[in-house]
Amino acid sequence: MSWKRRAREGAYHHGNLKEALIQAARELIAEKGPAGFTFADAARSAGVSPAAPYRHFRDREALLADVAREGYARFEAMLSTGWANGKPDALTAFHNVGRAYLAFARAEPAYYAAMFESGLPPDANAELRAASERAFAVLRTAAEQLGAQLPAGKRPPALMMSLHTWSLAHGIASLFGRGDGGRRTLPMTAEELLESAMLIYLQGLGFPQKS
Amino acid sequence: MSWKRRAREGAYHHGNLKEALIQAARELIAEKGPAGFTFADAARSAGVSPAAPYRHFRDREALLADVAREGYARFEAMLSTGWANGKPDALTAFHNVGRAYLAFARAEPAYYAAMFESGLPPDANAELRAASERAFAVLRTAAEQLGAQLPAGKRPPALMMSLHTWSLAHGIASLFGRGDGGRRTLPMTAEELLESAMLIYLQGLGFPQKS
DNA sequence: TGTACATCAGTGAACGCGCGTTCACTGATGTAC
DNA sequence: TGTACATCAGTGAACGCGCGTTCACTGATGTAC
Numbered sequence: 001m002s003w004k005r006r007a008r009e010g011a012y013h014h015g016n017l018k019e020a021l022i023q024a025a026r027e028l029i030a031e032k033g034p035a036g037f038t039f040a041d042a043a044r045s046a047g048v049s050p051a052a053p054y055r056h057f058r059d060r061e062a063l064l065a066d067v068a069r070e071g072y073a074r075f076e077a078m079l080s081t082g083w084a085n086g087k088p089d090a091l092t093a094f095h096n097v098g099r100a101y102l103a104f105a106r107a108e109p110a111y112y113a114a115m116f117e118s119g120l121p122p123d124a125n126a127e128l129r130a131a132s133e134r135a136f137a138v139l140r141t142a143a144e145q146l147g148a149q150l151p152a153g154k155r156p157p158a159l160m161m162s163l164h165t166w167s168l169a170h171g172i173a174s175l176f177g178r179g180d181g182g183r184r185t186l187p188m189t190a191e192e193l194l195e196s197a198m199l200i201y202l203q204g205l206g207f208p209q210k211s
Numbered sequence: 212m213s214w215k216r217r218a219r220e221g222a223y224h225h226g227n228l229k230e231a232l233i234q235a236a237r238e239l240i241a242e243k244g245p246a247g248f249t250f251a252d253a254a255r256s257a258g259v260s261p262a263a264p265y266r267h268f269r270d271r272e273a274l275l276a277d278v279a280r281e282g283y284a285r286f287e288a289m290l291s292t293g294w295a296n297g298k299p300d301a302l303t304a305f306h307n308v309g310r311a312y313l314a315f316a317r318a319e320p321a322y323y324a325a326m327f328e329s330g331l332p333p334d335a336n337a338e339l340r341a342a343s344e345r346a347f348a349v350l351r352t353a354a355e356q357l358g359a360q361l362p363a364g365k366r367p368p369a370l371m372m373s374l375h376t377w378s379l380a381h382g383i384a385s386l387f388g389r390g391d392g393g394r395r396t397l398p399m400t401a402e403e404l405l406e407s408a409m410l411i412y413l414q415g416l417g418f419p420q421k422s
Numbered sequence: 423t424g425t426a427c428a429t430c431a432g433t434g435a436a437c438g439c440g441c442g443t444t445c446a447c448t449g450a451t452g453t454a455c
Numbered sequence: 456t457g458t459a460c461a462t463c464a465g466t467g468a469a470c471g472c473g474c475g476t477t478c479a480c481t482g483a484t485g486t487a488c
Contacts, residue, residue, distance in 0.1 A: 049432065051432075156411075159398070167379055167404070168375075168408070171380070174327075175381055176378075187370070196371060197375040200415035203414075259465070260466050
């Protein structure tokens with residue numbers, strides 16, 4: 001029994017248990033929400049004894065923090081791809097960042113929940129905070145470069161502009177755009193809602209509307 | 212012992228245990244988050260045996276749903292007060308609705324969490340959904356009356372405008388404006404952030420800026 | 423290249439704990455007459 | 456007004472369960488010589 005399982009699964013030493021536990025936690029969060037997974041659950045999913053996770057994580061919260069940290073890294077990558085260095089033009093790219101934001105929340109509800117809705121303190125550890133700030137920096141850079149297109153006197157503070165955009169996208173994602181079906185319904189898509197809000201907001205800042 | 216305690220607390224029959232359990236749950240949520248309270252906890256806080264809550268709630272989720280329902284009712288009242296029937300003028304009153312939104316999230320983080328961050332399905336029961344819709348209706352009415360001040364051709368759909376505002380306020384509240392200290396810090400207040408975003412948004416819609 | 427040893431990663435059994443839930447019960451309240 | 460009875464709301468003991476955590480252990484891997 002036991003040796004057979006081990007032979008099948010490869011080894012007494014798992015090899016990459018830490019990452020396997022993070023992925024197990026992510027899947028459990030996707031199924032049952034961030035409150036609905038336990039340390040023992042994650043061990044079970046990874047096919048390992050309930051004591052094994054203690055070799056890699058101090059406790060449940062430390063594991064959750066690593067899930068969130070990985071989520072921020074992927075989030076950053078997704079926003080960066082959306083921004084695409086401001087191509088083809090800053091205005092289009094800025095809208096693409098918004099779309100990427102919603103796409104992430106929809107495609108990765110478990111990461112999103114770990115990042116924003118798990119009750120985890122945002123500065124649970126330095127790495128988590130840093131990962132979160134790197135993701136936000138993408139949005140901020142985008143706002144900076146888009147803002148630079150306005151004449152100097154009418155240029156909004158990039159920090160403010162990026163916080164507005166982040167809040168709006170987060171609000172829409174968490175109210176209407178979740179991928180796990182647990183949210184309110186709408187007479188339009190979350191993407192349309194964000195797009196229209198951003199158009200109005202950018203017009204308010206003085207950007208000319210696309211034809 | 213036992214008779215003494217009963218004498219002190221008044222009676223074998225609690226009188227209003229249902230409401231007492233809802234308040235106990237609210238306090239526990241405030242302390243430990245929506246995931247961190249149990250059915251047994253609530254009973255203990257209310258000074259009653261662990262079996263007692265079953266007389267009033269099917270399970271933990273039913274209790275949570277009632278907390279959220281009561282939260283929506285208070286939320287509605289707070290938004291209504293902010294709107295104040297559009298006094299002194301629709302634009303000012305609309306901004307006041309935004310302020311009321313943030314004030315609620317700050318003053319009642321436990322209700323807010325039960326309503327929006329507890330993982331409770333928004334249509335867990337008909338009463339919950341109705342309470343939520345009544346609260347949203349305040350925002351929608353406000354958007355309608357404010358929109359009516361624009362010339363007919365430039366009038367935005369009130370539903371869209373209220374969804375934009377709701378999303379923005381919710382995003383700011385849940386990222387920066389929570390009363391329980393578990394949120395990100397900012398170089399400005401949540402209120403200033405919302406105010407500035409709304410000003411830009413409304414300008415984008417064609418409203419004249421206040422002097 | 424081989425051997426001895428240290429270190430590392432996971433085991434499995436055990437524990438105490440609190441939770442959710444059920445149950446027959448009992449004290450308090452309301453009502454019919 | 457008083458009495459009998461039905462109903463209601465809460466009791467308290469009990470249960471099975473799974474969780475978090477500890478512990479001495481053991482199998483696998485890496486390294487010094």
